[in-house]
Amino acid sequence: TAEGEIIDELSARENREILERVMKKDVYCLQKEMVIEDALKMLVEHHISGAPVVDEEQRPIGFFSDGDFLKRLARTTSNIDDPLALMCLASYEHAHVDDKLQYLMKLQVKDLCVNNCICASITTNMAEICRILSQYHLKKLPICDSGKIVGVVNRSDVIKSSVQRYVEGVED
Structure with a gap:
């Protein structure tokens, strides 16, 4: 019905207005x-x-985090259960961490990122976020808005917004 469409609109x-207040609009994409x-330098530079x-069209295809890099840096290829053997392997791997670091730094972001970028629409309500x-x-x-990233919502942004709304409600 027309009335239902007006309510949805x-x-x-309203959802867009709330999200635009909560989300960070200065989005850094890789x-x-x-x-x-270069990706790690950008993460560090922008904190x-x-x-x-x-x-190429600026559409989201994945997500890369410092955690993705650390997991790959720490990953071992062995399935050893013996504690002594694991200690020996750890010592060996420690000696070769620089080699692994050199190798990883030359890979492309697409090689380490999570290949499924979970996104929300600019009109998604906060409960769904x-x-x-x-x-x-x-x-x-x-x-996203029309398939392009327009902002990022952090968990801390949601908590901050929730606390502000609560405090404002208590003060009224």
């Missing part, structure tokens, strides 16, 4: 062909722990 507009060294990975962050154990959720 109003709701979408190109999929970028080398890991962020991860960023969406985009294709919270559900997505929680269900998928995400720290950051890219927000």
Whole structure:
């Protein structure tokens, strides 16, 4: 019905306004062909722990975080259960961590990133944003409008917004 469409449109507009207040609009995206060294430098330079990975048309295709890099740096190829053998292997791997670091730094972002970028629409309501962050154990959720990233919502942004709304409600 026309009335239902008007309500949906109003709701979408309200959701957009709330998200635009909560999300960070200065989004740093990584190109999929970028080398890991440059990606990590960008994360450090902008004091962020991860960023969406985009294709040539700036559409989200993945997500890369410092955790993805650390997991790969720490990963061992062995399935050894013997503690003594594991200690020997750890010593061996420690000696070769520089070699592994050199190798990883030359890879492209697309080689290490999570290849499925979970995103939300700019009209998604905050309850759904919270559900997505929680269900998928995400720290950051890219927000898209017409297939392009327009912002990122962090868990800390949601908490900050929730506390502000609570305090404002208590003070009234």
